Every structure is written in C-alpha cells, then in structure tokens.
Amino acid sequence: MRRILIKAAYDGTDYHGWQEAENAETIAGNINRALKRLTGEDIEVMGASRTDAGVHAKGNLAVFDTLSTIPSDRFSYALNTCLPSDIRILSSKEVPPDFHFKNIKTEKTYLYRIILTDIPDPLRIRYAWDISFDLDIEKMRLGASFLMGEHDFKSFCSVHTDARTTVREISHISVEKEEDEIRIWVRGYGFLYNMVRIITGTLVEIGRGKRRPEDIPGILDALDRRKAGPTAPPNGLTLIQIVMDQEAIRDVKL
Amino acid sequence: MRRILIKAAYDGTDYHGWQEAENAETIAGNINRALKRLTGEDIEVMGASRTDAGVHAKGNLAVFDTLSTIPSDRFSYALNTCLPSDIRILSSKEVPPDFHFKNIKTEKTYLYRIILTDIPDPLRIRYAWDISFDLDIEKMRLGASFLMGEHDFKSFCSVHTDARTTVREISHISVEKEEDEIRIWVRGYGFLYNMVRIITGTLVEIGRGKRRPEDIPGILDALDRRKAGPTAPPNGLTLIQIVMDQEAIRDVKL
Numbered sequence: 221m222r223r224i225l226i227k228a229a230y231d232g233t234d235y236h237g238w239q240e241a242e243n244a245e246t247i248a249g250n251i252n253r254a255l256k257r258l259t260g261e262d263i264e265v266m267g268a269s270r271t272d273a274g275v276h277a278k279g280n281l282a283v284f285d286t287l288s289t290i291p292s293d294r295f296s297y298a299l300n301t302c303l304p305s306d307i308r309i310l311s312s313k314e315v316p317p318d319f320h321f322k323n324i325k326t327e328k329t330y331l332y333r334i335i336l337t338d339i340p341d342p343l344r345i346r347y348a349w350d351i352s353f354d355l356d357i358e359k360m361r362l363g364a365s366f367l368m369g370e371h372d373f374k375s376f377c378s379v380h381t382d383a384r385t386t387v388r389e390i391s392h393i394s395v396e397k398e399e400d401e402i403r404i405w406v407r408g409y410g411f412l413y414n415m416v417r418i419i420t421g422t423l424v425e426i427g428r429g430k431r432r433p434e435d436i437p438g439i440l441d442a443l444d445r446r447k448a449g450p451t452a453p454p455n456g457l458t459l460i461q462i463v464m465d466q467e468a469i470r471d472v473k474l
Numbered sequence: 475m476r477r478i479l480i481k482a483a484y485d486g487t488d489y490h491g492w493q494e495a496e497n498a499e500t501i502a503g504n505i506n507r508a509l510k511r512l513t514g515e516d517i518e519v520m521g522a523s524r525t526d527a528g529v530h531a532k533g534n535l536a537v538f539d540t541l542s543t544i545p546s547d548r549f550s551y552a553l554n555t556c557l558p559s560d561i562r563i564l565s566s567k568e569v570p571p572d573f574h575f576k577n578i579k580t581e582k583t584y585l586y587r588i589i590l591t592d593i594p595d596p597l598r599i600r601y602a603w604d605i606s607f608d609l610d611i612e613k614m615r616l617g618a619s620f621l622m623g624e625h626d627f628k629s630f631c632s633v634h635t636d637a638r639t640t641v642r643e644i645s646h647i648s649v650e651k652e653e654d655e656i657r658i659w660v661r662g663y664g665f666l667y668n669m670v671r672i673i674t675g676t677l678v679e680i681g682r683g684k685r686r687p688e689d690i691p692g693i694l695d696a697l698d699r700r701k702a703g704p705t706a707p708p709n710g711l712t713l714i715q716i717v718m719d720q721e722a723i724r725d726v727k728l
Contacts, residue, residue, distance in 0.1 A: 229593075229595060229596050230596050231596040231597055276597055278595070296593070300593065305594065305596065306596045307596060339483075339550070339554065339562050340559065340562060342483050342484050343483065343485055343530055343532060343712065346600075347597065
C-alpha cells in the first residue's frame with residue numbers, strides 16, 4: 221500500500237465543494253471516481269482543505285492510499301485522462317504511509333477577488349464578487365491590518381464549525397486595487413469555516429462606510445459571529461496554494 | 475419605430491457563436507428571445523461582429539428596431555433581467571433610423587490569450603489556449619510586425635468567406651508576455667473570417683521555430699490560406715471593443 225500526495229486545481233463553479241456527498245457533484249467525488257476507473261479500488265481521497273461549494277483552487281492538496289502499480293509521479297497524468305476539464309491534477313508524489321495533514325503545519329494562501337461594476341462582467345463573474353458601490357480601499361487596508369497575527373477568530377467563523385479552538389494566525393493580509401478590481405490576499409496557518417469570506421464581507425462593509433476600520437478589534441473581542449459582516453459569496457474565493465512545513469514532510473515536495 | 479444600439483459582453487464558451495441558428499444556443503438568439511419577452515415583438519438583432527462559437531466579447535455592438543415604449547437607455551437593464559448571466563448588455567442608446575454598421579468605419583480590438591503550461595489551468599482554460607511547448611516571444615513580435623498596416627490578408631482568411639475584398643488594415647499588433655501568459659493584441663478596421671485566429675496560429679508556429687518571422691511577407695504574397703499556420707482555438711479569443719468613427723455616428727456614444 222502506497223500513500224500518494226496530489227496537488228489539484230479546479231474551477232468550483234459547477235461543484236458542491238470538495239467533500240464527497242450523495243447526489244451531488246463534488247471535487248473529491250470526481251477524483252474518487254477517476255481513481256476507481258484507474259485502479260479498480262474504492263479509494264477515498266482526503267483533502268488538506270475542504271473548499272466550499274463554488275470556491276476555486278489553484279493548489280489544493282490531497283492524499284490517498286492505493287495498491288496499484290501506477291508510478292507515483294504518473295498518477296497526475298493518469299487521473300487527468302479520467303477527470304472533467306475543470307478539475308486538473310497538477311502533480312503527484314509518494315509520501316510516507318503515516319503522512320497526514322493534521323500532523324503537518326501548513327500555510328494556506330487565499331485570494332478573494334471583487335469587481336467594482338454596475339453590470340457584472342460575464343468574463344470574470346465566475347471568479348469574482350461584483351459590487352456596484354464604491355469601496356474606500358485605504359479604510360479596508362487599515363481594517364485588515366487589525367486582523368494580522370494571532371487572534372481568536374470566533375467572530376469570523378461560521379457557527380456550523382466543529383473546530384476545537386478558534387485561535388488562528390494570519391501571517392499576511394493585503395488589499396490591492398488594479399483598475400476596477402480589488403484583490404484581498406490572506407495567508408495563514410489554518411483557517412476556520414468561512415473565515416476568509418467573513419473577513420471579506422466585513423472589510424467590504426468597512427470600505428462602504430457602514431463600519432469603521434477601528435471596529436475590528438471590538439469584533440474580534442466579542443467572539444460572536446453576529447458582530448462581523450456577512451459571508452461574501454463563494455465564487456470570489458480561490459485557494460491559491462498550501463505550503464507544508466518542510467521539516468515535517470522531509471524530502472516530499474510538490 | 476426606434477433603432478436601438480446596444481453594447482454586449484459575453485462568455486462564449488457555452489454558445490454556438492453570435493449568429494442565430496436553429497437548434498443551437500447563440501448570443502443573438504438569446505437576445506432576440508429576451509427582446510420578445512420584453513416587447514412582444516419579433517425582433518432580429520444585428521451584430522457589428524458575428525463572433526464564432528466559443529469566442530468571447532467584452533464589447534460587441536448590435537442594433538435592433540422596436541415599437542416599444544421602453545426608454546432607450548433602460549433597454550440594457552431590462553434585457554439583463556431576461557438574459558442568462560453569461561450574456562450582459564452593458565449599455566443601450568437610440569441611434570438614427572438609417573444607422574447601419576456597414577456604413578460606419580469601425581476599429582475593432584481583439585485579444586488572444588495563450589498560457590504556456592503542461593497541464594491546462596482550470597481557472598483560465600475557458601479564456602485561453604494552453605500550449606505545452608516554449609515560444610520565442612521576440613520572434614513572434616518580429617513576425618507580427620510584418621502584419622502591420624494595409625495588406626491583402628487572403629492567406630489569413632478561412633476559405634469559407636464571402637468577403638468582396640480581402641484587403642484589410644491592421645492598425646496595431648503587439649505580443650506581450652507576463653509570467654506564463656502570452657497576450658496577442660490586434661486592432662484594425664474590419665477583419666476577415668478567422669483572421670485573428672489564423673494570425674495567432676501562424677505566430678505560434680514562428681514562436682515554436684517551425685517558421686521564421688521573415689516568412690510572413692511571403693505568406694501574405696501567396697494569397698493562399700494553406701501557406702499560413704493553423705486556426706487557433708476559439709476559446710483564447712475575446713473581442714475587446716469596437717470603436718465607431720465619431721463623425722459617422724454624430725452624437726451617438728456608448
């Protein structure tokens with residue numbers, strides 16, 4: 221039995237998220253089906269991040285176990301021949317049999333794209349949230365700065381969570397603007413359910429003037445989801461990459 | 475009877491091109507159906523550019539005639555309520571009843587996107603041609619420079635054309651590279667059928683080393699489609715904008 225680590229990119233628009241579910245097309249469900257076709261085995265792929273319905277990824281990671289003789293680095297090519305074109309396996313590699321994401325420190329990078337427009341752009345609407353009012357980018361930047369570092373992010377977590385602790389660390393957050401597009405970059409060690417989307421919804425309310433940047437510390441202190449802004453729509457969010465702690469994974473590199 | 479000019483943006487992926495056709499979803503067909511719902515009239519919208527199946531637009535233009543009392547500038551909003559989200563009407567305005575694209579000099583700007591990648595990126599594949607070999611950008615630029623200005627572009631026109639003359643003028647052509655993406659910008663007064671896609675296919679062969687940049691003048695002189703490169707796939711092509719000669723259209727502006 222070998223454990224294989226894969227890196228996956230996908231357009232989440234037409235999927236009910238990563239996690240396999242009955243009567244729903246999911247990313248994991250499609251990968252499991254492709255693995256069945258390739259190996260004949262009933263394999264359940266385990267994702268490093270269970271992205272929500274409509275959320276995209278440029279580099280999610282996942283592992284699975286197999287008895288097949290397909291060379292580890294050829295699984296990506298083989299899987300791509302069995303997957304729809306909006307899901308691609310970018311690479312594959314064997315990892316130790318005890319490899320598990322929960323034992324490894326990972327830094328995840330998310331990008332949330334917003335377009336400022338009265339009429340949604342059909343060429344970007346799959347990948348961005350269209351907003352028809354102006355946003356004060358400087359206020360959004362100031363608000364974001366209060367989220368840097370380690371905090372209890374309970375207020376920025378959907379109530380449907382089963383996380384043991386809601387303390388997380390954001391190692392980088394920035395708000396960029398280029399023409400009519402705003403890009404919110406968030407990097408950190410572990411994220412809570414809907415955390416980046418709630419951060420985005422709150423920063424948009426700040427940019428719109430409904431809240432002040434200085435309200436963020438109070439929202440964090442409240443430990444109450446109702447104190448933060450709305451959950452931004454999923455289509456604007458992309459999981460860009462997951463970097464694993466090098467010591468933990470020894471010579472494994474994707 | 476009023477003549478209304480509209481500007482349309484669309485993701486062409488799921489459509490069989492602009493032109494209405496039986497048993498096929500088209501851009502014009504959807505706009506005609508939306509106009510029928512709004513006005514009750516059987517209206518045929520006339521496009522400035524009949525984009526091919528799979529080709530996108532950020533600013534195609536079209537006109538239609540109507541007896542309805544909907545204010546001219548409200549047609550865009552009204553139409554968007556009846557159209558699928560991958561087709562958006564960006565603006566609408568009344569034009570003189572004798573307005574017709576064939577009487578107006580228009581400058582069209584096209585963008586062709588190429589991604590250099592072994593594995594297609596699911597987040598860009600709808601809008602770009604994925605190529606797995608390296609391209610020499612400097613050679614492509616040199617090749618493109620020979621296409622500038624007025625030429626007989628018969629060699630760069632699909633044989634299925636009904637154009638009276640194949641002489642056209644390219645006012646701007648450039649090849650940009652940013653990270654793993656190559657962007658070919660082409661601007662000109664009127665284009666032949668598949669012209670930008672054949673130019674792209676030929677420049678890619680130059681970039682790959684299968685042809686030399688200096689071959690372009692000979693290809694033009696041959697007046698023979700078989701001398702140029704292949705037709706690049708439609709998904710990489712976007713009609714960015716159409717600028718109408720200001721004198722011809724008087725105070726009409728979209």
